[in-house]
Amino acid sequence: QNSKLHFNNKPTAEHLLNPNQAQAMPSDSEDSKEHDMGVDSDDEEMRAEEMEAEPEPELTPAEHKAKGNEFYKKANYRSAIEAYTSAIESQKIVFSADPTDENKSLLASFYSNRSAASMMILLHKDSIDDCDEALKLDKSLVKIHLRKAKQQITTGLIDEGIDSYNTALVLDPNNSTGIKERDQAKMILKRFQLAKECLEKYKKNLQRIEGRQALAQVEVCLGVSPGWKDAKLVKCLALSAAGRGDEAYGLTGSLMRSGMMGNSELIIVRAQCLYGMGDLDGCLKHYKQVLQGDPDNKDARESFKKVKALVAKKKEADDAYRSKNFDSAVEFYTEAIELGKDNPAFSAKLYNNRATSHANQRRHSECVKDCGAAIDLDPDYGKAYMRRATSLMMLGEKEHIEEAIRDYEKYASVMGEEVHREVQGKIRSAKVQLKRASRKDFYKILGVPKDANEAEIKKAYRKSALKHHPDRHATSSDEDKANSAKIFRDVNAAYEVLSDPKKKELYDSGVDEQDLDDPNARPGGHGGMHG
Numbered sequence: 441q442n443s444k445l446h447f448n449n450k451p452t453a454e455h456l457l458n459p460n461q462a463q464a465m466p467s468d469s470e471d472s473k474e475h476d477m478g479v480d481s482d483d484e485e486m487r488a489e490e491m492e493a494e495p496e497p498e499l500t501p502a503e504h505k506a507k508g509n510e511f512y513k514k515a516n517y518r519s520a521i522e523a524y525t526s527a528i529e530s531q532k533i534v535f536s537a538d539p540t541d542e543n544k545s546l547l548a549s550f551y552s553n554r555s556a557a558s559m560m561i562l563l564h565k566d567s568i569d570d571c572d573e574a575l576k577l578d579k580s581l582v583k584i585h586l587r588k589a590k591q592q593i594t595t596g597l598i599d600e601g602i603d604s605y606n607t608a609l610v611l612d613p614n615n616s617t618g619i620k621e622r623d624q625a626k627m628i629l630k631r632f633q634l635a636k637e638c639l640e641k642y643k644k645n646l647q648r649i650e651g652r653q654a655l656a657q658v659e660v661c662l663g664v665s666p667g668w669k670d671a672k673l674v675k676c677l678a679l680s681a682a683g684r685g686d687e688a689y690g691l692t693g694s695l696m697r698s699g700m701m702g703n704s705e706l707i708i709v710r711a712q713c714l715y716g717m718g719d720l721d722g723c724l725k726h727y728k729q730v731l732q733g734d735p736d737n738k739d740a741r742e743s744f745k746k747v748k749a750l751v752a753k754k755k756e757a758d759d760a761y762r763s764k765n766f767d768s769a770v771e772f773y774t775e776a777i778e779l780g781k782d783n784p785a786f787s788a789k790l791y792n793n794r795a796t797s798h799a800n801q802r803r804h805s806e807c808v809k810d811c812g813a814a815i816d817l818d819p820d821y822g823k824a825y826m827r828r829a830t831s832l833m834m835l836g837e838k839e840h841i842e843e844a845i846r847d848y849e850k851y852a853s854v855m856g857e858e859v860h861r862e863v864q865g866k867i868r869s870a871k872v873q874l875k876r877a878s879r880k881d882f883y884k885i886l887g888v889p890k891d892a893n894e895a896e897i898k899k900a901y902r903k904s905a906l907k908h909h910p911d912r913h914a915t916s917s918d919e920d921k922a923n924s925a926k927i928f929r930d931v932n933a934a935y936e937v938l939s940d941p942k943k944k945e946l947y948d949s950g951v952d953e954q955d956l957d958d959p960n961a962r963p964g965g966h967g968g969m970h971g
Contacts, residue, residue, distance in 0.1 A: 501531040501546065508553060517557045524554035548577035552584055564591045564667070582612045586621075593625050596668030601625050628661040635661070635674050642681045646784050646817070651681025669700070676709050683818075685717035685785065704730045708740055715743075718786045720751050750779045754790065761797055769797040788818035795827055802889050804831035825851040833870060834890050838877040845870045872950030880953065882934035885927075890948075894939070901935040 499507070508523030527550045535543040555570035571588035574581060589604035605622035609615060638654035641647075655678035661671045672695055679688035692710040700706045711726035727744035730737055757772030773794035780786050795810035811828035814821055829847035832840040845867055852863040883890050886900040906912070908928040913921050933953075937943045943956045 499526070499530075501527045501534060501550065504530060505550060505553065508557070512553075512557055515560075517560045520557040521554055524550055524557060528554065544577050548574040548581065551577070552581070552587075555584070555587060559587065559591060564595045567591055568595075580611060582608050582615065582618075585611070586615070586618055589618075589625075590621060593621070593665050594667055596665050596670065598625055598629055598665065598668070624664055628664050631657045631660050632671060632674070635671075635678060639674070639677055639681060643782055646782065646787075648681070648683050648784075651678055651683065654678035655682050669695075673705060673709050676713060680713045680716040683784075685713060688713040689717065702733075704734055704737065704740070708737075708743075711740075711743070715747060715783060716785060718783070718789060720747055720786070723747055724751070746779070750776060750786075753779055757790075757793065761793070764800075766797045766800050770794055773797065784817040788814040788821050788824065791817070792821065792824045792827060795824070795831075799827065799831055802834070802891070804834045804889075807831040808835070820854050822851050822854040825854065829866070829870075833873065836873070836877070836881065836883070836890055838874065841870055841874040841877060845874070869949075876950050880930065880934075882938055882947065885930050885934040886938065892938075897935070897938050901931060901939070904931045905935075 504523050504527035508520045508527060511517070511520035511523055528547065531543065531547045531550055535547050551570045551574035555567040555574065558564075558567035558570065568588055568591050571584050571591075574584050575588070585604050585608035589601045589608065592598075592601035592604055602622055602625050605618050605625065608618045609622065612618065635654040635657035638650045638657065642650035642654070655675065658671050658675045658678055661668060662675065665671065672691070676688045676691050676695075679685070679691065689710070692706060692713055695706055696703075696710075707726050707730050711723045711730075714720075714723040714726065724744065724747055727740045727747070730740040731744065734740070753772060753776040757769050757776055760766075760768040760772055773790050777787055777790045777794070780790060791810045791814035795807040795814065798804070798807040798810060808828055808831050811824045811831070814824040815828070818824070825847045829844040829851065832844035832847065848863050848867050848870065852859055883892065886892075886897060886904060888896055888900045892900070905928065908924045908931060910921070910925055910928065913924045916924070937947050937953070937956060942959075946956050947953075
């Protein structure tokens with residue numbers, strides 16, 4: 441058993457320094473030999489098994505490093521790391537026993553080898569730690585300073601990386617790689633600042649172009665520093681500002697799964713993404729989560745109060761609308777628009793809701809304006825195109841109808857195939873009305889909207905007929921008599937058509953005035969089949 445002591449314990453410094461001169465263990469006594477000659481066969485088998493189980497001799501640090509190099513060449517970096525670790529541990533023992541400059545340099549080189557292998561499998565923190573250990577032993581290693589700097593930049597430690605490049609360039613002022621990479625790091629700091637400035641501009645003017653410019657800047661930053669956490673958070677905000685809320689929210693989820701689950705800054709960014717997408721309830725839940733862990737978080741507290749007030753005001757407006765109190769609904773939606781003016785997607789919905797409130801009171805010009813504001817904020821807002829087209833048709837002038845047709849077409853392109861049949865029918869009706877725009881407009885003659893009911897038509901007729909009746913103009917000039925007589929005839933003709941449900945239906949479908957008595961008449965001036 442004494443003959444195996446060397447293999448059952450950690451290698452000694454003496455062995456590692458010169459394994460061939462390791463001190464031999466004492467040999468067995470003669471008495472032992474004589475005793476061994478008398479052992480039975482079972483004892484001999486046991487001794488043979490013990491000899492077979494003896495471990496191989498320990499490798500030297502240099503031999504461990506050589507194994508690591510072989511693994512590294514074969515791209516087996518994890519095995520290389522294990523071999524380099526063995527070389528480091530062995531060399532520590534050697535250096536402790538014999539702290540020469542040569543042994544110190546060897547230990548630094550082994551740390552360098554392991555840092556290179558770690559870098560190859562993206563274990564950047566481990567690699568940076570090994571660079572630090574190597575530099576503690578030898579601060580003059582320019583290559584290690586550069587490797588450390590590059591990984592600091594990669595992981596988002598931009599200022600630290602620039603400092604490491606500066607240290608390397610003090611040692612080697614003309615190192616072209618160091619100069620180039622340091623300048624690149626300085627450049628992405630400027631780009632990052634530009635991205636944040638674009639987002640500040642976006643908050644003021646709500647222009648999507650600011651979001652797109654911020655995104656372009658931060659993409660450059662992440663191309664150089666893919667692990668830069670702050671840049672990833674800015675990218676989330678830039679995507680949201682650019683109108684790509686789903687992508688922004690998806691990126692926040694990816695960041696949470698990557699180890700940032702409890703990061704309050706990320707949760708706030710996630711809340712802002714939900715806010716930009718119009719999910720105010722989800723937004724409030726995220727702010728609550730932050731405030732539960734950090735009640736004094738000023739950003740979360742102020743944003744929570746603001747969003748809560750917006751939700752309450754919209755509910756007030758919605759309740760007024762459902763109660764058919766449209767004047768109050770318009771007032772409350774106006775207040776909500778002011779509260780949510782930094783949220784284009786949600787503001788677009790508020791404008792469209794206010795437009796609908798206007799339409800319910802036949803204020804079609806105001807409706808058209810609000811729909812336009814909604815579309816400016818969200819160019820793919822299908823409901824706003826349809827709402828605007830409907831009110832344009834109610835306004836009824838030629839230019840209104842032409843614009844309504846364009847809105848129907850845009851609505852179809854935004855909403856897709858499922859609305860194709862519905863839209864084509866509306867476009868056909870609009871084209872009929874467009875053709876009819878050059879003829880007498882009976883609704884306009886009576887001064888009623890195109891959706892006027894029977895009572896409104898009758899009331900308008902009586903008022904206009906009384907105003908222009910010939911008896912009331914008996915003492916007027918001949919010119920005034922003639923003008924009033926013409927208007928009176930037009931008023932009677934309009935009422936004759938609009939008070940008759942069948943004629944009104946034909947008129948509204950585009951049938952010409954002279955064909956309204958023909959039950960088989962069709963739009964375009966063609967009557968039915970005659971024998």
